[in-house]
Amino acid sequence: MIELQNxxxxxxxxxxxxxxxxxxxxxxxxxxxxxxxAGKSTLIKVASGVLQPDSGEIRVDGRPxxxxxxxxxxxxxRVLHQERQVALTRSVADNVVLGEAPRNxxxxxxxxLVEREAxxxxxxxxxxxxxxxxxxxxxxxxxxxxxxxRAVTFEARCLIMDEPTASLHPEEIEQLFEVVRRxxxxxxxxxxISHHLSEVIxxxxxxxxxxxxxxxxxxxxxDTTTDGLVAQMFGSEVSLRREDIHGGGTRPGDVAARxxxxxxxxxxxxVDLDLRxxxxxxxxxxxxxxxxxxxxxxxxxxxxxxxxxxLMGEPGSTRRRAAMRGVxxxxxxxxxxxxxxxxxxxxxxxxxxxxxxxxxxxxxxxAADRCRRGxxxxxxxxxxxxxxxxxxxxxxxxxxxxxxxxxxxxxxLVLDEPTVGIDxxxxxxxxxxxxxxxxxGAAVVVLSTEYQEIRCVADRVIVMRDGVVAGEIPGxxxxxxxxxxxxxxx
Amino acid sequence: xxxxxxPPEVGAATPPLQRRGLSPLxxxxxxxxAPLVLIVVALGVVTTAYNPAFLSGANIGRxxxxxxxxxVLVVGQTLLLVGGQLDLSVGSLVSVAxxxxxxxxxxxxxxxxxxAVCLVAGALIGLCWGLIVAYLKVPPFILTLGGLAVFASLxxxxxxxxxxxxxxxxxxxxxxxxxxxxxxxVWALVIVLGALLLHxxxxxxxxxxxxxxxxxxxxxxxxxxxxxMALYSVNGLLAGLAGVMFAGRVGAGDPRGGVGLELTxxxxxVLGGASLAGGRGxxxxxxxxVLVVxxxxxSLSFLDVPDTYNQLVLGVILIGAVAVTATxxxxxxxxxxxxx
Numbered sequence: 099m100i101e102l103q104n105x106x107x108x109x110x111x112x113x114x115x116x117x118x119x120x121x122x123x124x125x126x127x128x129x130x131x132x133x134x135x136a137g138k139s140t141l142i143k144v145a146s147g148v149l150q151p152d153s154g155e156i157r158v159d160g161r162p163x164x165x166x167x168x169x170x171x172x173x174x175x176r177v178l179h180q181e182r183q184v185a186l187t188r189s190v191a192d193n194v195v196l197g198e199a200p201r202n203x204x205x206x207x208x209x210x211l212v213e214r215e216a217x218x219x220x221x222x223x224x225x226x227x228x229x230x231x232x233x234x235x236x237x238x239x240x241x242x243x244x245x246x247x248r249a250v251t252f253e254a255r256c257l258i259m260d261e262p263t264a265s266l267h268p269e270e271i272e273q274l275f276e277v278v279r280r281x282x283x284x285x286x287x288x289x290x291i292s293h294h295l296s297e298v299i300x301x302x303x304x305x306x307x308x309x310x311x312x313x314x315x316x317x318x319x320x321d322t323t324t325d326g327l328v329a330q331m332f333g334s335e336v337s338l339r340r341e342d343i344h345g346g347g348t349r350p351g352d353v354a355a356r357x358x359x360x361x362x363x364x365x366x367x368x369v370d371l372d373l374r375x376x377x378x379x380x381x382x383x384x385x386x387x388x389x390x391x392x393x394x395x396x397x398x399x400x401x402x403x404x405x406x407x408x409l410m411g412e413p414g415s416t417r418r419r420a421a422m423r424g425v426x427x428x429x430x431x432x433x434x435x436x437x438x439x440x441x442x443x444x445x446x447x448x449x450x451x452x453x454x455x456x457x458x459x460x461x462x463x464x465a466a467d468r469c470r471r472g473x474x475x476x477x478x479x480x481x482x483x484x485x486x487x488x489x490x491x492x493x494x495x496x497x498x499x500x501x502x503x504x505x506x507x508x509x510x511l512v513l514d515e516p517t518v519g520i521d522x523x524x525x526x527x528x529x530x531x532x533x534x535x536x537x538x539g540a541a542v543v544v545l546s547t548e549y550q551e552i553r554c555v556a557d558r559v560i561v562m563r564d565g566v567v568a569g570e571i572p573g574x575x576x577x578x579x580x581x582x583x584x585x586x587x588x
Numbered sequence: 589x590x591x592x593x594x595p596p597e598v599g600a601a602t603p604p605l606q607r608r609g610l611s612p613l614x615x616x617x618x619x620x621x622a623p624l625v626l627i628v629v630a631l632g633v634v635t636t637a638y639n640p641a642f643l644s645g646a647n648i649g650r651x652x653x654x655x656x657x658x659x660v661l662v663v664g665q666t667l668l669l670v671g672g673q674l675d676l677s678v679g680s681l682v683s684v685a686x687x688x689x690x691x692x693x694x695x696x697x698x699x700x701x702x703x704a705v706c707l708v709a710g711a712l713i714g715l716c717w718g719l720i721v722a723y724l725k726v727p728p729f730i731l732t733l734g735g736l737a738v739f740a741s742l743x744x745x746x747x748x749x750x751x752x753x754x755x756x757x758x759x760x761x762x763x764x765x766x767x768x769x770x771x772x773x774v775w776a777l778v779i780v781l782g783a784l785l786l787h788x789x790x791x792x793x794x795x796x797x798x799x800x801x802x803x804x805x806x807x808x809x810x811x812x813x814x815x816x817m818a819l820y821s822v823n824g825l826l827a828g829l830a831g832v833m834f835a836g837r838v839g840a841g842d843p844r845g846g847v848g849l850e851l852t853x854x855x856x857x858v859l860g861g862a863s864l865a866g867g868r869g870x871x872x873x874x875x876x877x878v879l880v881v882x883x884x885x886x887s888l889s890f891l892d893v894p895d896t897y898n899q900l901v902l903g904v905i906l907i908g909a910v911a912v913t914a915t916x917x918x919x920x921x922x923x924x925x926x927x928x
Contacts, residue, residue, distance in 0.1 A: 399807055421809025435807055438800035440867060442613055449797055453810040456791040462611065470605045484611040502808065 099123055100145060100175070100256050100287065105154035107140055114140040116311045117154070122256055127278060127288040129302035129319065131295065133331055133521040137311040138291050142258050145289070146170045146177045158255075177258045178249040184233045184241055191216035191229035194248050219247045223277045238431065239266050239385040246274065250281055257281060258289040261519060263297060267384030267547045268582060275301055293522065294548075295324045307331055328522070338522065343529045343554045344573070345537070350374035350557075353411075354510045354541035355396050360405035365391045367565040368405070375509065378532060378542040380552045380573075382581055383562030390430075390514065392562070393545045397427035397512045409510070422454055426503030430515040430545075432492070436499050439488040443480055444469035446487045447501045454506060472501045477527060493524025500531060511535065514545045529554045549578045561585050617870055620861035620913060624876040627905065628883050635887035642890050649769060653762075653837065655882040656775040657682065659875065660830045661853045662860070663782040664823035666874035668728075669857055670786065671819045672799035672866025675717060676732040678827045678853055680739030681710060682846030685831020687747045690841025693757030702758075706828040713739075714824020718817030736850060747843035754840060761836030771833050778826065783871040785822075795819065799866030855906050856881050861913070880905065 100122045107115040115137045122128050122145070130138050143149040144156070147165030155162050158173055165173075184193050191209075194216040199207040216229045225243040233241060242262065249257060259278075263271045278288055278301060290302055298305060299319060307315035307330040315330040337343070357371040366388045373379055373396070383389035394400035395407050398420030409415045409425055421427075429435035438446055444466045445452075452460070462484075469483040476497045480490060487498055496516060503511060513532075517525045532555050536542050546552050552559055556573035561584040569584045610618075636643040661678050668675055685706045692702045717735065720726050761771045786792040797805040798815050806812045835841050860877030862869025884905065885898050 397807075417806060418809050418811050427807050429807060434801075435803050437804060438797055438867065441796060441800050442611070445793060445796070448793070449805070449808040449810070452790040452793040452797070453805070453808050456789070456794050456811075456815075458790050460788055460790045460793055462613070466606060466611070473605050478605065480605055482607045482612065483605050484613060486612070 099157075099159055101155075101157040101160075102141070102145060102151075103155045103157065105141075105144055105151040105156070107144060107149060107151050114311050115144070115151070118308070118311070118313045119154075120306050120313065120316070122287045122289055123304070124255070124287045125282055125285045126303040127282055127290050127301055129298040129305040130289060130291045130308065131298060131305060131327055131331060132308035133523065136308040136331070138308055139260070140311075141308065142177065142260060142289065142291065145256075146175055146258060174253055174255040175258070176249045176254045176256070177260070178245055178262055179260055184244065186234040187232060189230050189232055190220075190227050190236070190244060193233050193244055194219050194229070196248060216247075219250075220244075223247045223250055224273055237385045237390075239270060242266065243270070243274075246277065250277060254281070254286050256287045256289065258291075260291045261293065262290075263292060263294060268549070268578075268585075269384060271297070293519070294550075295327050296550075298327065299324055332523065338526055338529075338550050338554060340553045340574075343526065343533060345533050347557045347573075348376045348537055348539075350377040351539065353408075355410070355543075356406075356408040357392075357395070357402075358406045358408075360395060360402045360407060362388070362391045362395060362400065362402055365565055366395075366402075369565075369567055371560065371567070373510070373541050373543060375541045376536060376539050377557045378536045378544060378555050378573075380544045380546050380556040380559045380576075381562060382546060382552060382559055383568075383585060384547065386564075387562040387585070388565040389545050389562045393427075393512050393514045393543065396510075396543055397421075397425050399427060418453075421450060424507060424509040426450070426508035426511040426513075428496075428499050428503070428511070428513045428516060430518060432495055432499065437487050437495060440486050442466075443473075443478075443483045443485060443487045443490070443498055447472060447483075447498050448505060450502050450506045450508075468505075469501075472505060473497075476501055476504075476531070491521070491524075492518075493520040493528075496520060496524070496528060500528070508540070510541045510543075512543045512545075515547070516544060517548070517551060525551070549581065552576055552581070617861065617873065619916070620870075620873055621876055623909060623912070624859065624873075624880050628876070628879050631883045631887045635890045639890045642887065645767075647886075649767070649772070651882055651886050652772045652775075653769040654886075655878055656769075656771040657830045657834045657837070658849070658852060658856065658881065659775040659878045660778050660826050660833065661849070662856045662874045662878050663778050663871060664826035665853050665857045666860065666862050666869050666871055667782060667786060667795065668819050668823050669854075669862035669864065670799050670867065670869045671795040671815060672802065673721065673816060673819055674728045674732060674854070674864065675714070675735075675820065675823050675827075676729070676850045676854070677713075677717070677735035677739055678823070678830070679846040679848060679850035680736050680743060681713065681824065681827035682831040682834055682849055683743035683843050684739050684746070685710060685828045686835035686845050687743050687752060687841040687843050689758060689832050689835040690752035690754045691746070693754045694752065699758065699760065703829075703832055706832050707825050708828075710828025710831070711821045711825040714820040714822070714827070715817055716820075717824070718820035721820070722813035722816045740847070743843040743846075747841060749843060751843065751845075752841040754835065757839075758832060758836030761833050771837060774829070774833065778829075779871060779875055786871055791815075791818075796867055799868070801867070852881060852902075855902065859906055859909050 103119050105115055105118050118141065130141065132138050140149065144151050147167045147170035156165055191213045195212050200211045200215040201207050202211060213229050220227055223246055225247055227240060227244065262274060266274060282288055292298055302319045305316055305319050306313055309331060352375055353372050354375050355373040357369055360366055360369045381389045381392055395402055398409060398415040398417045406413050409420050410423055433439060447469050448465055466483050473483060478497050479494055487495060517528055532542055544555055553576060556576055558573060559571045559576045561568045561581060563585055571580055632643065641647060665675065689702055689706060717731060720731055721728050763770050765773060786795060794810050794815050797810055798812050802812055834845055856877035857874050859880055860873030881902060884901050888898055888901065889895060
């Protein structure tokens with residue numbers, strides 16, 4: 099049992115936690131909810147010894163302790179981080195046993211031992227991966243499952259999971275839940291952080307709500323509802339319902355992108371697809387279904403191995419050519435593929451414009467002014483647009499990326515998991531923005547596995563399975579069951 | 589939860605998106621420049637106190653003229669480093685260009701032709717590096733290390749291992765206009781053009797983008813391959829120019845003239861704030877880096893310190909400067925994470 103009593107922690111210029119008390123009991127799943135910046139991350143850092151509280155006490159099994167990361171490890175407090183922490187060039191096996199390679203009785207570790215142990219751990223969480231494959235060849239979701247296999251031991255006292263489902267498909271989430279339940283039955287206390295309140299309701303026993311660094315609510319999950327949680331998180335209601343966001347469709351116009359008989363290695367096997375101006379098409383499908391690859395093809399970032407991809411009537415565009423013609427791409431991995439983290443916000447929001455017109459004069463002051471105007475229109479929250487984009491929250495970073503393409507009047511937008519790791523009010527804002535763009539005549543493609551997101555934005559949903567289109571559902575009829583039935587049918 | 593040093597105010601009005609005063613980026617530049625300026629001034633004061641001849645106009649002119657070659661190369665290298673690239677072959681290219689200049693002058697070719705040949709050849713070699721880096725994905729360090737060896741050997745072969753004297757060739761480099769050596773004027777022009785390109789065109793922003801996050805730049809439509817080829821070409825052109833200037837200054841084509849120069853070039857650029865990881869650096873910083881290198885070498889000789897200590901002092905300054913920037917950088921990123 100881990101208790102935090104009246105814990106406070108501040109940083110220069112900011113108070114991250116104020117007088118928070120919470121108890122994580124063995125054999126129970128404890129959900130930690132709150133919007134970005136509410137203090138969840140700080141709280142788990144304190145509980146795992148990464149940060150020391152300014153005041154207050156941490157007790158493990160009733161004894162007060164002063165935790166360091168090393169102590170936390172020895173006390174079997176495990177953290178499954180939101181940021182992927184894997185060694186890309188090493189094999190799956192090496193990563194699974196990272197830092198605790200098994201040793202034989204001579205104290206030596208060998209490849210065979212490592213692989214056997216890795217297989218055992220992967221099996222325990224029900225994940226099938228080739229232990230010899232380099233991690234670089236895995237998808238984001240597969241990497242996450244790998245990290246789960248690393249973190250989960252039944253001997254753990256406490257397993258802290260920070261947004262574990264951020265990039266998983268429903269089936270994989272169910273798989274993850276199974277693992278969590280099994281871990282719980284072994285008497286492990288699980289701390290579960292998620293933006294998906296439906297997951298909290300489905301999985302957790304206890305919950306604690308944080309707002310502005312304070313505990314504003316908590317209790318038994320059985321006694322609350324999703325709406326109740328949302329109300330506690332924001333103090334008022336924020337809606338993520340189709341009726342409040344979608345706002346109806348317009349009549350779709352000309353064809354923006356046309357795919358005919360498209361193959362992409364073994365990932366896509368003969369896909370036909372028309373995307374029109376004035377509609378939002380959601381492409382839904384788990385990792386390996388070909389959904390992500392479709393996004394790349396639709397934006398010119400990849401070329402089909404067979405078949406034709408026509409973007410605005412032009413076949414075979416390169417990424418640059420497509421970008422110049424107004425095809426926006428907003429990747430799922432914002433930090434690695436979207437942002438220049440250490441460059442100013444205004445440079446990030448003008449990157450597409452700079453790329454399109456390299457042979458023109460540049461003035462940093464004027465660029466900052468333009469960014470300020472664009473940022474106001476999008477509700478960007480930043481102290482200064484000349485600061486590095488790294489310091490912004492996920493939601494604000496995503497707004498910068500959207501602004502980047504609005505600045506060059508992008509007419510076709512391809513967004514891969516646009517709201518991963520983003521707080522709920524920002525999600526609602528981004529959905530409204532996408533709907534407004536669609537009504538204004540843009541063609542929007544959203545690659546999404548998040549049911550709520552699909553409900554809010556879709557005019558049409560295309561479900562992918564094993565590299566082919568499994569079926570299409572109109573946005574209004576896209577219930578969770580309908581999507582699941584279509585995707586899972588074989 | 590917005591930025592590093594602003595507390596997240598509860599229920600605050602929409603933030604202003606811009607505060608008064610210098611931009612944070614400019615402040616970062618100044619943090620890099622300040623210690624360099626300090627070193628230059630301190631060395632100037634100490635050395636002048638010891639030997640007043642140091643601060644004379646003649647000596648300053650000589651100092652600048654002696655480092656114009658280095659200065660031209662650092663502008664090119666800074667452009668490359670900001671774009672996440674590197675060219676170690678510049679030392680050998682200077683040797684080759686010097687040898688070619690001297691032998692062409694001895695064959696009686698007009699100055700304009702010789703300069704043009706060196707510039708174009710340099711640019712073409714740079715373009716080759718760019719093509720190989722962009723399309724064959726050979727790491728720049730390995731590629732240009734190989735190039736360094738190849739052209740060092742070529743320079744020695746062309747000159748039959750001995751310097752080629754050309755007492756009457758390329759004298760314009762040593763000539764003076766309004767009391768300033770032409771070599772220094774060329775350096776100044778290169779600085780201005782380099783700064784315009786990197787800091788006042790959107791091409792420059794693309795260079796920073798490629799250096800900061802190549803994948804993100806590519807997906808945003810930046811022509812990353814073309815940017816790299818342009819950078820290597822410009823750098824090759826400047827190396828050709830530096831070779832001509834070097835031959836003109838010493839009045840000979842020395843096949844060993846550029847040996848080790850590439851390391852001084854990279855050191856000066858890094859002193860000036862350029863990062864080997866890319867996405868960071870400025871032309872002004874590179875110029876200050878050159879001035880520090882020049883001042884250290886020169887004032888040590890004025891202070892009667894044996895010149896065997898030159899490299900030691902420069903090495904210590906380089907390590908110190910980079911360590912200071914690196915630690916402040918780590919602190920900054922930690923602060924940004926904490927509030928995030």
